[in-house]
Amino acid sequence: MTSLWFLLDMIMALRMFYKSLTQVMKKGKKYVQTSVDFKRRNILQHIKNFDSLHGFKKLSCRGFCVDRKCELSQLYIRQTTPDDHDDLVSLRKHVYDGKDYIPSSYHDLLKCNTGVAGYIDNKMVGFIFASIIDDGTTVLLQSGRVRIGYEGLGIVSQLKRYYFRNLPAGVNKSVINTSSPEALRHAQRRGSPVVFQRNAITFRTSKTDINAWFQTIRPNFPTLESVDIHYFKRICRSRESKTILFPEDRIVLKRVPYRLLTSNTSHVFSCNPKMFASKCETEKRPEIPSMMSASTNLSCEVGMVMYLDLYGDISDVENVTDHVGKQLSYCLDTYEGDILFLYITCAAQFSVEDVARVLSVFPLELVGNEVTYCVEETIE
Numbered sequence: 001m002t003s004l005w006f007l008l009d010m011i012m013a014l015r016m017f018y019k020s021l022t023q024v025m026k027k028g029k030k031y032v033q034t035s036v037d038f039k040r041r042n043i044l045q046h047i048k049n050f051d052s053l054h055g056f057k058k059l060s061c062r063g064f065c066v067d068r069k070c071e072l073s074q075l076y077i078r079q080t081t082p083d084d085h086d087d088l089v090s091l092r093k094h095v096y097d098g099k100d101y102i103p104s105s106y107h108d109l110l111k112c113n114t115g116v117a118g119y120i121d122n123k124m125v126g127f128i129f130a131s132i133i134d135d136g137t138t139v140l141l142q143s144g145r146v147r148i149g150y151e152g153l154g155i156v157s158q159l160k161r162y163y164f165r166n167l168p169a170g171v172n173k174s175v176i177n178t179s180s181p182e183a184l185r186h187a188q189r190r191g192s193p194v195v196f197q198r199n200a201i202t203f204r205t206s207k208t209d210i211n212a213w214f215q216t217i218r219p220n221f222p223t224l225e226s227v228d229i230h231y232f233k234r235i236c237r238s239r240e241s242k243t244i245l246f247p248e249d250r251i252v253l254k255r256v257p258y259r260l261l262t263s264n265t266s267h268v269f270s271c272n273p274k275m276f277a278s279k280c281e282t283e284k285r286p287e288i289p290s291m292m293s294a295s296t297n298l299s300c301e302v303g304m305v306m307y308l309d310l311y312g313d314i315s316d317v318e319n320v321t322d323h324v325g326k327q328l329s330y331c332l333d334t335y336e337g338d339i340l341f342l343y344i345t346c347a348a349q350f351s352v353e354d355v356a357r358v359l360s361v362f363p364l365e366l367v368g369n370e371v372t373y374c375v376e377e378t379i380e
């Protein structure tokens with residue numbers, strides 16, 4: 001009996017010892033945790049100060065980068081749905097000087113692309129659109145956005161990696177179209193080829209001015225015919241029309257490059273572009289227009305942007321006037337505001353001066369120009 005009491009006493013003593021030991025350990029852990037949190041908060045504050053001082057550019061200080069890599073390890077990635085529109089729009093303001101197409105076309109783009117977003121602490125910090133084009137060989141990447149304060153961490157690279165994880169067999173490269181010198185330098189460092197470049201010129205005008213121009217000129221554009229899906233497929237199949245209209249072997253629509261393949265038709269028409277071709281005058285080659293144009297109109301922060309891509313020979317003033325006039329008349333029919341920007345792209349052989357010259361009949365103010373590059377990259 002005595003030994004039983006002794007055994008019980010021992011058990012009670014051991015229990016109390018274990019309880020106090022775990023309490024001490026918890027306190028210690030809490031202390032360590034608190035001091036780590038405190039240090040981390042301090043470092044993050046430093047980063048904020050550093051970033052605001054340096055415009056988020058210089059992130060070379062090692063201590064900061066290590067901590068930021070920690071943040072990257074907390075990155076949670078998932079596909080987006082139509083409900084993510086507002087989060088995506090709040091990710092980044094004033095992109096392309098207020099001419100960002102994402103707010104008005106996210107839902108349309110989601111029909112043909114996969115949205116991939118990254119989150120840290122339940123906050124969206126990065127986004128890309130990706131899709132498979134060109135007969136299932138190529139990943140098209142577009143609309144990269146990273147929240148200010150999270151740039152330079154490689155978030156876009158992580159989102160790309162996430163999308164590349166389960167690609168179908170046959171996909172072996174990715175393609176982007178960019179006008180960013182940093183993106184170009186980055187691609188060149190990696191040895192990724194620029195497959196072609198195009199010139200892009202931005203003009204500013206207004207509905208009032210264009211309407212006044214229409215009143216005086218009263219054009220009726222008899223030389224143009226509409227390009228529908230069937231017409232487009234015919235162009236894809238014609239070797240000669242590719243040579244005349246698409247020297248890049250791609251049709252670039254609203255900054256996006258697609259090979260001339262009938263399998264790309266649904267992608268090409270997903271944002272409802274208005275496409276026209278100059279009627280062919282020669283009997284010999286009735287299927288080949290000398291020029292084509294495609295436009296997509298998107299409302300944005302600064303008004304309306306008309307993405308107008310011109311293909312073929314744009315040296316004939318009359319021809320170009322018909323295309324641009326017809327595209328403008330469609331744009332103004334549905335636009336209720338006044339300020340209008342035209343983002344016009346053409347083959348690299350035509351200079352900014354060439355474009356300004358052929359468009360001089362219109363009341364347009366040239367406000368900018370850039371070169372856009374199509375870069376291909378092999379997927380390892």
Ligand SMILES: CC(C)(COP(=O)(O)OP(=O)(O)OC[C@H]1O[C@@H](n2cnc3c(N)ncnc32)[C@H](O)[C@@H]1OP(=O)(O)O)[C@@H](O)C(=O)NCCC(=O)NCCS
Pocket residue numbers: 092095096142143144145146147150151152153154155156157158160176178180182183186187
């Ligand atoms: C462009 C932007 C997304 C870059 O952010 P970032 O944090 O520097 O990019 P990350 O370090 O996460 O990713 C780098 C990757 O993105 C790609 N990238 C960077 N800038 C790019 C650009 N302007 N266009 C296309 N890809 C770009 C790089 O090729 C690189 O790819 P990798 O996986 O081969 O390394 C960011 O500055 C941003 O949101 N800018 C405003 C929106 C914008 O101009 N987007 C242009 C792309 S459509």
